[in-house]
Amino acid sequence: AEAQDAATVNELMEPLHPADIADLLEQVDSSERAAILKVHEIDGETLSELDESIREEVFDLLSPGVLSDAVRELESDDVVDIIEDLEDDQQKAILDALEDNDRLAVQQALSYPEYSAGRLMQREVVAGPEHWTVGEAIDWLRSREDLPDDFYHVTLVDPRYHPVGNVTLGKILGHRRDVKLKDIAEDSFRTIEATEKEADVAYAFNQYHLISAPVVDEDGKLVGVITIDDAMIVLEEEAEEDILRLAGVGDESSLSDKVVATTRRRAPWLAVNLATAIIASLVISLFEDTIAQYVALAVLMPIVASMGGNAGTQSLTVAVRAIATKDLTGSNVLRVIRREVLVGTVNGVIFAVVMGLVGWVWFGAPMLGAVIAAAMIINLVVAGLAGTVIPVVLDRLKVDPALASGTFVTTVTDVVGFFAFLGLAAVVLL
Amino acid sequence: AEAQDAATVNELMEPLHPADIADLLEQVDSSERAAILKVHEIDGETLSELDESIREEVFDLLSPGVLSDAVRELESDDVVDIIEDLEDDQQKAILDALEDNDRLAVQQALSYPEYSAGRLMQREVVAGPEHWTVGEAIDWLRSREDLPDDFYHVTLVDPRYHPVGNVTLGKILGHRRDVKLKDIAEDSFRTIEATEKEADVAYAFNQYHLISAPVVDEDGKLVGVITIDDAMIVLEEEAEEDILRLAGVGDESSLSDKVVATTRRRAPWLAVNLATAIIASLVISLFEDTIAQYVALAVLMPIVASMGGNAGTQSLTVAVRAIATKDLTGSNVLRVIRREVLVGTVNGVIFAVVMGLVGWVWFGAPMLGAVIAAAMIINLVVAGLAGTVIPVVLDRLKVDPALASGTFVTTVTDVVGFFAFLGLAAVVLL
Known part of the structure; x- marks a missing residue:
C-alpha cells in the first residue's frame, strides 16, 4: 500500500x-x-x-x-x-x-553584504567587445555551450572589461549581420554597483523599466548581471515588509512559522504598545477627579483618541509609502505637511459637528458637545501634522519610518486626545 | 530673461x-x-x-x-x-x-473590462508558424520593419493562430540555423485569457517567473502579449492598494492630490471609525455606575482595548497578505486560525502578568490587577480569532478583506475589551 x-x-x-x-x-x-x-x-x-x-x-x-x-x-x-x-x-x-x-x-x-546587488546578481554574464557586429555576436553565441538559461542583453565591454552599452536580443535578431552592435545599443544604459542596496536596485528597475542591468565592482569591471525577475521579487518583498512593519508584525516570514516563533516576533510590538497605552492612562489619571464628578466623560473619551489614531494612521501610511517610493522629497515635504494639516482641519470640523451633536443629544448637555467638538478638531489637526512630520524625521534620522512611526503617532494622538478632551472638560464643565 | x-x-x-x-x-x-x-x-x-x-x-x-x-x-x-x-x-x-x-x-x-489582461497587453506580437527553424525565424525578423521595441519570445502558433509554444530569443541566438523552434521551446508554457483579472496575471508572472506570455481571446486565438514590466507595475499597485486600504485611506492615488479630493477620500473611513467608536462608548455607558464608584477603571480601560486592537491588527494584516498572495487557502486555514489563537493566548498570558502587576502596584488593589489580567487574556485570544476569521470570511463573501477587515476587527476588540474589563470589574470589585 x-x-x-x-x-x-x-x-x-x-x-x-x-x-x-x-x-x-x-x-x-x-x-x-x-x-x-x-x-x-x-x-x-x-x-x-x-x-x-x-x-x-x-x-x-x-x-x-x-x-x-x-x-x-x-x-x-x-x-x-x-x-x-x-x-x-x-x-x-x-x-x-x-x-x-x-x-x-x-x-x-x-x-558581498547581505541585501546588496552582489548577492542578487547572476555571475553568468553574456558580454562581448564593443567593436562586434551582429554577425560576430550570433556566431559567438552559437558556439557557446554554457549560455545562461535566461538573458536579455549582450553587454558591450571595453578592453578593461568595463561595460559601455547594452544591446537587446530583439535588436540583434532584427538587424543584418554587418550592423555594428554599438549602433543599435539602448539609449539609456545604467550599471549597478555590487555594493548597492537591493531595495535601490528594485527601485531603479521599476522606475526606469529595466529588463536586465550589468553589475560592476569597485573598479567598474563587469562582475554580473541582475535581471528583472530578481528585481520583481525584491520589490514584492519590500512592499510586504512595509505592510507588516506598519502593522507591528516585524518581518514575519510566513504562515508556516510556529507559535513560539510568531509570539516572539509579535510580543515586542505589543510591549511597545502597552507602554504607550500606559502613558495615555497616566494622562487620564490626571483627571480622575473630573471623571468622578462627570462620568459621561469616561464614556466619550475613547472616541476622540480613536479618531485621532485613525486619522494619524491615514497620514502616516501615505507618508511612509511616499518615502519608500521616493515621491516624498525635500522639494515637496512642506507642501505635503500643509496639505495633511488642512485635511485634518476639514475632517476635524466635519466630525466635530457630528460628534458635538451626538454628545449634546446623548447626554443632554450642549457644553459637553462643545468640548468634544473642540477636542476633535485639535486632535485631527495634530494627527495630520504628526502623521507626516514623524515619518519624515525618522527617515532623516535613518530609522525605518515603517517600523517606528505608528507607535510615535498613536502616542501623540492618544495623549493629545485625552488631554484636550478631559482638560477642556475640567475647565469648561466644572 | x-x-x-x-x-x-x-x-x-x-x-x-x-x-x-x-x-x-x-x-x-x-x-x-x-x-x-x-x-x-x-x-x-x-x-x-x-x-x-x-x-x-x-x-x-x-x-x-x-x-x-x-x-x-x-x-x-x-x-x-x-x-x-x-x-x-x-x-x-x-x-x-x-x-x-x-x-x-x-x-x-x-x-475589454477595466483591470483585465486585455487592457494590459500589447497588441504588437512576434509570432511564427510552429514548423519554423531558427534560420527562418531570423530571416523573417530581419525583414520586418515594425518589430516592437521590447520582445523576449517568438510565440509559435498553429494554423488557426492558437499559440502552442514560446521560444526565448536567447535560445534562437544560441542554436544553429537548421534547428526547429519547437525543439527549443520553453518547457512550461502558459497563455493568459484576455478577460483575466490583471491581479491574477501579476500573480502568475511572479509565481512562475514569466518574462512574457501570450494573450488569447475567447476562441483561443493569439491577440496580444503581456511582458513582465507591465506585470511588475500591477504587482506594485496591488501591494500599494493593500497598504492604503489596510490603513483606511482607500485608493488614494498620490501626494499631488488636492485637499478637497483627499478629504473626500478619507472622511468616509473616519465616519466608519466614528460609528465603531460610538458602539464602544455604548458598551462603556452600560457601566457608568461602576465607573462612578471606581474611577481607576476609567484610567485603565483603554489599555485592554488598545492591546486587543493592536494584536487584532497584527493577525489580520498577516491574514490579508496571505490571502492576497494565495498562501492562505482552504487547506491550511484551520491550522492558521489555531496558530493565531495560540499566539493570542501566549501573548495574552504574558501581558496579563505584566499588566496585572502594574494595576496592582499603581492602585494598590490586587483584585483590580486580577481583573485587568483576565480581560487581557480574553481580548488577546479574541483578537487572534477575529483577526483571522474575519478576513477569511470577507474573502469568501467576495469583499476585499484589505478594505473591510480593520473596522470589523477593531469593533470586536473594542467591544470585547471594554465589556470584559468593566463587566468583570462590576462582578468582582463591587
Missing part, C-alpha cells in the same frame, strides 16, 4: 510547477511534509522556491545525495539565495556538493 | 529620464508645472509616466499639436493606460490624433 501511495503522490505532483510544489509543501503540516518528501524526490528549482521558514526543516529531511543533486542544478544566484540564511554545517554541506568553480562563484557572492 | 529661463529649464531637463521628468512635474505645484510646460515640450514617454492625479491638468495645459505628437510616439498599451481614465472629450481628442490602425487597436483594448 505504501508503494501505491508513493506512486499516487508522484503522479499528482508530476504536472505541477516547482513553485506550486513548494506552496503545497508550505501549506501541509510537518508530518505530511515528511511523508511527501519520503516518496517524492525534490528538485533544485522546488528547493529554491521554498519559503525560508521551512527550508531548514526540509533540508534536514533530505538525504545528502538528493540534496547535492538538487543544488547542482541551480545557477549561482539561486544557490546564494538558498544558503545565505542556513546554519554553518548545512551551508558547508551544500558548498561541498558544488563543483569547484560554482563553489567559488557562490563564495564570492557571499562576500 | 524669459527666453533665458526657458533655455535653462530645457538644459536641466535634457539629461533626465522621462520617469524622472514625470516625478519632477508631480513634485512641483500647479503654477510651477504650468511654467515648465510652457517652455518644455513634453514627449510621449513622459506623458505615460505621469501620475493619474495630475494627468488631466497637464493635458489641459498642452497644445493639441504637442499632445498628438506625444501620443503618436507610444505603443497601443501605453495609449490605453493614458486615456482609460480621461473624460470623454479629452479621450476623443487623443483618439482623433492617432493613425487609423492604432486607433482601432486602442478601441479594441478599451472594449
Whole structure:
C-alpha cells in the first residue's frame, strides 16, 4: 500500500510547477511534509522556491545525495539565495556538493553584504567587445555551450572589461549581420554597483523599466548581471515588509512559522504598545477627579483618541509609502505637511459637528458637545501634522519610518486626545 | 530673461529620464508645472509616466499639436493606460490624433473590462508558424520593419493562430540555423485569457517567473502579449492598494492630490471609525455606575482595548497578505486560525502578568490587577480569532478583506475589551 501511495503522490505532483510544489509543501503540516518528501524526490528549482521558514526543516529531511543533486542544478544566484540564511554545517554541506568553480562563484557572492546587488546578481554574464557586429555576436553565441538559461542583453565591454552599452536580443535578431552592435545599443544604459542596496536596485528597475542591468565592482569591471525577475521579487518583498512593519508584525516570514516563533516576533510590538497605552492612562489619571464628578466623560473619551489614531494612521501610511517610493522629497515635504494639516482641519470640523451633536443629544448637555467638538478638531489637526512630520524625521534620522512611526503617532494622538478632551472638560464643565 | 529661463529649464531637463521628468512635474505645484510646460515640450514617454492625479491638468495645459505628437510616439498599451481614465472629450481628442490602425487597436483594448489582461497587453506580437527553424525565424525578423521595441519570445502558433509554444530569443541566438523552434521551446508554457483579472496575471508572472506570455481571446486565438514590466507595475499597485486600504485611506492615488479630493477620500473611513467608536462608548455607558464608584477603571480601560486592537491588527494584516498572495487557502486555514489563537493566548498570558502587576502596584488593589489580567487574556485570544476569521470570511463573501477587515476587527476588540474589563470589574470589585 505504501508503494501505491508513493506512486499516487508522484503522479499528482508530476504536472505541477516547482513553485506550486513548494506552496503545497508550505501549506501541509510537518508530518505530511515528511511523508511527501519520503516518496517524492525534490528538485533544485522546488528547493529554491521554498519559503525560508521551512527550508531548514526540509533540508534536514533530505538525504545528502538528493540534496547535492538538487543544488547542482541551480545557477549561482539561486544557490546564494538558498544558503545565505542556513546554519554553518548545512551551508558547508551544500558548498561541498558544488563543483569547484560554482563553489567559488557562490563564495564570492557571499562576500558581498547581505541585501546588496552582489548577492542578487547572476555571475553568468553574456558580454562581448564593443567593436562586434551582429554577425560576430550570433556566431559567438552559437558556439557557446554554457549560455545562461535566461538573458536579455549582450553587454558591450571595453578592453578593461568595463561595460559601455547594452544591446537587446530583439535588436540583434532584427538587424543584418554587418550592423555594428554599438549602433543599435539602448539609449539609456545604467550599471549597478555590487555594493548597492537591493531595495535601490528594485527601485531603479521599476522606475526606469529595466529588463536586465550589468553589475560592476569597485573598479567598474563587469562582475554580473541582475535581471528583472530578481528585481520583481525584491520589490514584492519590500512592499510586504512595509505592510507588516506598519502593522507591528516585524518581518514575519510566513504562515508556516510556529507559535513560539510568531509570539516572539509579535510580543515586542505589543510591549511597545502597552507602554504607550500606559502613558495615555497616566494622562487620564490626571483627571480622575473630573471623571468622578462627570462620568459621561469616561464614556466619550475613547472616541476622540480613536479618531485621532485613525486619522494619524491615514497620514502616516501615505507618508511612509511616499518615502519608500521616493515621491516624498525635500522639494515637496512642506507642501505635503500643509496639505495633511488642512485635511485634518476639514475632517476635524466635519466630525466635530457630528460628534458635538451626538454628545449634546446623548447626554443632554450642549457644553459637553462643545468640548468634544473642540477636542476633535485639535486632535485631527495634530494627527495630520504628526502623521507626516514623524515619518519624515525618522527617515532623516535613518530609522525605518515603517517600523517606528505608528507607535510615535498613536502616542501623540492618544495623549493629545485625552488631554484636550478631559482638560477642556475640567475647565469648561466644572 | 524669459527666453533665458526657458533655455535653462530645457538644459536641466535634457539629461533626465522621462520617469524622472514625470516625478519632477508631480513634485512641483500647479503654477510651477504650468511654467515648465510652457517652455518644455513634453514627449510621449513622459506623458505615460505621469501620475493619474495630475494627468488631466497637464493635458489641459498642452497644445493639441504637442499632445498628438506625444501620443503618436507610444505603443497601443501605453495609449490605453493614458486615456482609460480621461473624460470623454479629452479621450476623443487623443483618439482623433492617432493613425487609423492604432486607433482601432486602442478601441479594441478599451472594449475589454477595466483591470483585465486585455487592457494590459500589447497588441504588437512576434509570432511564427510552429514548423519554423531558427534560420527562418531570423530571416523573417530581419525583414520586418515594425518589430516592437521590447520582445523576449517568438510565440509559435498553429494554423488557426492558437499559440502552442514560446521560444526565448536567447535560445534562437544560441542554436544553429537548421534547428526547429519547437525543439527549443520553453518547457512550461502558459497563455493568459484576455478577460483575466490583471491581479491574477501579476500573480502568475511572479509565481512562475514569466518574462512574457501570450494573450488569447475567447476562441483561443493569439491577440496580444503581456511582458513582465507591465506585470511588475500591477504587482506594485496591488501591494500599494493593500497598504492604503489596510490603513483606511482607500485608493488614494498620490501626494499631488488636492485637499478637497483627499478629504473626500478619507472622511468616509473616519465616519466608519466614528460609528465603531460610538458602539464602544455604548458598551462603556452600560457601566457608568461602576465607573462612578471606581474611577481607576476609567484610567485603565483603554489599555485592554488598545492591546486587543493592536494584536487584532497584527493577525489580520498577516491574514490579508496571505490571502492576497494565495498562501492562505482552504487547506491550511484551520491550522492558521489555531496558530493565531495560540499566539493570542501566549501573548495574552504574558501581558496579563505584566499588566496585572502594574494595576496592582499603581492602585494598590490586587483584585483590580486580577481583573485587568483576565480581560487581557480574553481580548488577546479574541483578537487572534477575529483577526483571522474575519478576513477569511470577507474573502469568501467576495469583499476585499484589505478594505473591510480593520473596522470589523477593531469593533470586536473594542467591544470585547471594554465589556470584559468593566463587566468583570462590576462582578468582582463591587
